[in-house]
Amino acid sequence: MSPWRSRLVVGESFVLGKYGLCVVRDLLSVSLVLRDNRNETSEVYYVELGEVSSLEVPATAVTSALRPRWDTLSESARQDALDKLEWVNQILTGYRSGLPELARKDEPWAPFAAGHHLTARAGLMAQQLTAERGLNREHRRRVERGEIQDRPISRSTVLDWIRKWQADGLWGLVDKKAARGRQGFNHLDARYQEAAKAEVDRFDGDISAVSLSEVLRRIDARLLKSGHDEVEVSERGKNAYVSWLLEARGKTPRSHRQHEIRGASGTTHALVLRPGQIVAIDATRADVRVISDAFGIAQSVEILVAIDVATRIILALRVVPMSADALDAGLLLYDAMRPFSQIVEGTTVHDWRWVGLPQNVQLDADQISTPGRRPLVHPGPDLQGVHHIPGVEPDAVRCDHGSVFVSQYFGDLLERFGIDLLLSRGSKPTDNAFMERWNETVQACLQGCPGYKGRNTSQRGRRVDTADSAHGEELLTTAQFQARLKRWVGLVYHRTSHTGLELGKPQGVDLTPLEAFDAYLEVTGRLDVPQNPNLLYQFLPIKWGVIGRSGVRFRNMDYDARVLDNYRNAYPGQFRDKDRAAPFFYDPHDVSQVWFTDPADGVVHPIPWRAAAMLKAPMTEAVLKQVQQRIKARGGAKALRRADIDRQILKELGGLAQKDPRRMSAADLRVDASRADHAEAHEAAQGGGDDVLKKWLADTDDDTPMPPTRFNPRKDAWPDLSQEDNS
Template sequence: MEVKTVTGAEEVINFGELTEARQIDDGRVAAASAALQPLWDALSVSAREAALFKLEVVQEVLTGYRDGHPDLARPGEPRHPFGSHSGVSETARANAMAAHLASEFEVDRTRQRKLAQGGKAGSSPSSSSIRGWVQNWRRDGLVGLIDGRALKPRKEWAQIDEAYREVAETLARTFDGDRSAVNIAELDRRITVALKQSGVEYKQPAKRIKSQYLSWLMFTRGATTRTQKTRSLRNTSGYEHYPAMRPGQVVAIDATRADCLVRDVGTGEVFSVEVLTAIDVATRVVLALRVVPKSADAVDAALLLYDVCRPFSMLVEGTSVSDWRWCGLPGQVSLMTTADGKTDVLPDYTTLQGEHAIPSVLPDAVRSDHGSNFMSAHFQDTLASLGIDFLPTRGGRPTDNPHIERFHETLQRAWQQIPGYKGRNTGERGAKVDTEALLTANELEQHLRRFVSLDYHRTEHAGLRVPGEPKARFTPLEMWDMLTELTGCIDVPQRADMVFDFLPIHWAVISHGGIKCKNLIFDAECLDEYRNGRKGRFREKDAAAPFYRDPHDLSRLWFRDPETNEVNEVPWKGAGLTHAPMTDALVDAAWKVAKNRGGKKMISREWSQHLIAEELIELTTHAENFDEPARIRAARLRRQQSRRDINEAVDAQSRTPLSPHPTTTETLSTSPIDFDAPWGRLTLDYANEKQ
C-alpha cells in the first residue's frame, strides 16, 4: 500500500507492516498503536484535550502544521517561523510559539470567564515547556505528552468506611504546624476513640488499606511541623500567579539588605541596614518604604503596612525637596479633568517642581516570603484585624514574588548615586568604602524616597502594558491613575491615631501604684478613674485594661480612654533616670543583670527602677558588656523611628479633637475634605465592610 510521511514523501509498504489495522475508513486504512489505545481510553476528557493541545503545538513547531501534514493544512498554514523548512532554529521556533500562545491566552474568553468568577485560570506555557514537549514527543510519541498526574494509580480509599474517613480527615487537619505530629498507630487510636465517643457504628477497615490511607493522609499534611504550617495556609494563599487587575488588589512586601553603608549619628560607627518596601502589583507603585536596622522585626513589618494605609506627598520648591510628608485625604491621586472635558494626567513631566503624591490603599491581600517577621503572630493578627488576606510564597521560590524582587534590582540606581556604595558582594567592594562621608540611616531613607517619587514613579515601566497597545509604555503613577479612574476612589478612611492600631497590645491591671509591663512600672494621671477597676470593664475574664506597647521604645505605653477615645501617654516611672534606648532586647538584658545584683532588694519597686536604669546606662555606654553590640545601634535607630511616627500622630491628634466613638459614617460624611488637615483613623467597621 502507498503512504505519505509528514514531510510529504511517498512510500510503498506492505500492509502487515502497520502496527494494527482497526478499520477501513472511507477507503483508507486507519492504524492505531496497540500500546496507546488502552491507556488513551482510560484517560479523562480533560487529560485527552490537554495532550492533543500539546501535540498540535509540537507538530506546528516541527512541521509548520498543527495537524502535522501539508495535506491537512489549516487556513494560513504554514506560518513563519514554524516548520523545519523556515530555516529558523528549533529554540527560536519554541520562543515564537510561547509568545503566540501568551497573546492567545490573554484574550481567551473561557479564561476570562473563570477569572471573573473568582477561579484560577493557570498560565500560558513557556518556551522551555514547549521544548520539553518536543523532546518527550520524540522519545515517547503521544504518550510522552500526557500529563503524568493523569497516569498515577488511584488508591481504593472507597472501601474504607465513610464515617472512619470523615473523622480521620478532621483529625488530620488539626496538624497545622502548632501541634506535634504523631505516628500512624496513635492517629488510628484517636480515630477509634472519637468514633466510639460519638456512638457512630462503622466497619473496621482492613489493616493494610487502613495503614496506607493514614500514611497518605499524614503525607498530605507534611512530614515536619514547618511543612504542615505552610500547607495549612494554602486555603488563604496564592500558590499560582494571577493578574492583579486593580490598585490594592495585591501588595507585595519584602526586606532586602541595603547595598551601601551608613553611619551612626551618636558614635560615628559604620554599619549596614535593611530596606522594607511595599509595592502595588497592578501598577508597580511603591506605597511605602522604610530603612530599618537588620534584621527587620514584626513591628517594622506592621508599621510598613501602616505606611501603606496612609497617604504621603513630597513637595519640590526650587532646589528644596521635602521628605515624604503625612498629607490629607485626596479625592484622587493625580487624575484631573480640564474645563474642556479632557483628561489631564499629572505629574507634569516637563518639570520636577510641585507636589508629588504617594497614594494610600487598604490592600485586599499582602504577598510576602516566609520571613519570621511576616509569619509572626503580631503581623498576622494585624492583617486579620484589617481584613487583609495573606499570600505567602513557597519556600525557596523568590520568583513567587517577582515584582518586589525586580524592584530591588531597580534600587541599584539609587545605591550607586550616594557615598558608601559597597557593591552587591565583597568582590565589588572598594577598600575605602567605610571612610567616605556616609549618610545616616534617616538620610538614606530620605534619599530612597526621593528616588521613588522623582525617578522611579516618573519612569516608563516595561511591565506595564495595556491590551491592544503592545508598544505603549506607562509610568507607575500613570497606570495607577488609569485604573483608579475605572475602579473609583479607593483611599482609606483615616484618623490621626491610626499608628497605635499597628502596635502590640499589653493587658495589665491598673492598680494604685500604676501598671507593670516587662518588670517596669508605668503610671499617669489619665489612669486615675480606672484604678482597681471591676472585672469585665475591658474584657470579660479579668479586670485588665489594654495598653499599646511599642517594643522599639518601652519608655512609655499608651492608653485609649474609653470615655473620650483619646490616646494618652503612660510613661515609665524611671524614665528620668536614663536616656538609653529601651527596646525589648535591652530591657530584658538589663533586667537579668539587675536581678542578679539586687537580690532581695529587687522586691522594692523603687530599688528595682534604679538598678534597671543603671544597667541600661551600663549596656549602652560599654557595649562590650553586651553580647551583641549591634543591638545597641539598632535600638537607637528604632527608638528614633518610633518617636518620629508616634510623635507625628500625637501632634496631629492634639490639633484635631476626636469624637468619643467615631463611626465609618462620621468619617466619610463630614464636611468637604481639607487636603491639608491631619488624616483620620482607619476604623474596623470599614475593614469589615471591605470583606
C-alpha cells in the same frame, strides 16, 4: 519546491548512497544509474535525490536510501560516520573513497592491497588510527583534563565497523546515541501510555505516595484487568515514561495537591485589575552602610518595601536595623494603608508626610491616548509642589516565608483586617517576581549613595565604613538614607515608565506607576480608604494591667500619668469581665511609655515610665530584657522588685551603651522611628490636607512631651481592640 539544483556528468559526478560514494554511470530520462564502492549498480530516480550538506565529500547529491534520517543528524555525527566509512573503504578497497575514480596519489596503499587477510588489515588500521589520535593536540588536552580516557582503538572495533557497514551501509556507522537524540515517548504502545497516565493521575493528594516499582506493578495490573495483557514495552521504556509522569506530579502528597490546583495558581499569573488587590512586601539588605548619629559607628540596615502589584506604586518604605522584626512588618502595612504627600520646593525635597485621605495625581486622559507619546512623564516644572503617594487597604499580601511574615503577630494583624496572606513557595523567587525586580531597580539609587558596599564581598572597596573626605562624601545617617530613598521613589521611580504595566495600556504608550494608578482609578473608582490618625494604635500589641496608686506596672516598670487618676480604683468588669485590668497600647520599639484610651472622651494619652525624664539611652523591649537579665544575674530575682529598680535600669543602660554600641545603635534607630510614628499620628490629628504640610516641615523636638490625640475610631472600618488581649 526546493531551489536546490545539481549538475550531473557521467563518469565525473558522484552521489552519496547507502554504502558511500557512487559514480554516475548513465543518465536516463527520469533516472540515473549509479555504481557504488562494492562495484554494484543501481537505478535511482531524480526525484529521490537531495542536497548534500556542507561536508568534505565530493558528492553532488544524496539518495533517498539515507534521507530523511541522514538530514536529522548533526553535522558532527554525519562527519564521524563518513570518517569511519573512509577507514572501512581503505581496508576493503585500498581507496579512502572506495572508488578508483577518486584515487589519491598514495592510493591504493600497499599495506591494504588485496592478498592480506581481512583481520590483519583491520589490525593494521587500528594501529594507524591509534597513532594518529595520539598526535591530535585537542585529544591530548581532553585526556589531561580528565574528560576522556586514552584507550587504544582495537582490531575488534574496526572489524565491527566493517560488519555494520556490510549489513546497514553508511547508516550502520552512525553513532546510535547521536541518531537517537530526543525521541520522546511516541514509540511506546498507546495503550500503555493511557494506563500509566490513568494510574499516575490518582495521585491527587488524597492517597499516599509510593515507589516507582509499585506504580509499575499497578499499571501492569490495570492492563491485565482491561484485557491488554499482550502489550509489550521494554523495562527501560516503562521506567523512563512513568518516572517522567511522576516527576511532573511531584514526590509528596502536598506537591500532588499543588499539581491539582495548578490551573488556578502556580503556572499562571493572577489577573490583578485594581490597586490594592495584591500588595507585595519584602525585606532586603541595603547595599549601603549608614552612620549612627548617637554612636558614630557604621551599621547595616534593611529596606522594607510594599509594592502595589497592579500599578507598581511604592505604597510604603522603611529603613530598619538588621534584621527586621515582626513589628517592622506590621508598621510597613500601616504605612501602606495611610497615604502620604511629599513637598518639593525649589531644590529642597521634604520627607513623606501623612495627609489623610488618598489623593490621586491629576491625569489628562486624552494625553494618554495621544499616538506616539513615549513615555508619558511629567516635565520638570511639575516636580514642584505636592506629590501624592497613595494609600490602600490590601485584599491580599504576597511575601516569602521570612520569620517576620509568618509570625503570630503578623498573622493576627492580617486576620484582624481581613487581609489574605499569599506565601511564595520555597526556592521559587518568581512567585514574588515584583520584589525581585524592585531589588534590581533600586540599585540605581543605592549605587549613588556614600557608603555603597557592592552586591557582594568581591565588589567591596576598602573605605566603605569611613568618610571619604577627599571626594567630599560622608556616610549618610539612617534618616538621611531613608529620606534619600523616598525622594528617589517619589521623583524618579514613580515617574519613570515601567515595562511591566501592560494591562489596558494604549498602544504606543509607556505608563509610569503614577499614571497607571490614576488610569486604574478611572475604572475602579476613587480609593477613599477610611483614615484615622490613631490608626497606628491598631497595629500595636495590647497589654492588660491593673491601675494602682503608682500607676500600672509592666516588666517591673511603673508607668503613670494624671489621666489614670479616675481609674486607680477600677471595679471588676469595668474594662473586661474577669478582672480590674485595663488595656494599654504597647510599642516594643520604645518601652519608655505606653498609651491609654480614656473611655470618658476617647482620647489616647501617652503614659510615660516614671524615670523617663532621666533616660539618656534608647530602650526597646529587647534591650530592656537584656538589662533586666543583667540585674537579675547580679542580685537575684528580688533585685527586680526593689525600690531602686529604676535607678538600676538606668545604670545598666549606660553600661550597655559602652559595652555593646552596635546593639544600642540599632535600638536607637528603632526608638527614633517609633517616636516619629507617634509624632506624625499626633500632628495628623490636628488637621489634614496640604495646608498643614508646611507646619510639619520643622523638626520635632524629641524631648517635647507628646500631647494627647483624639481617638474616635470608625468601628465599621477598623476593629475595636479594647477587648482583645495580646499580651
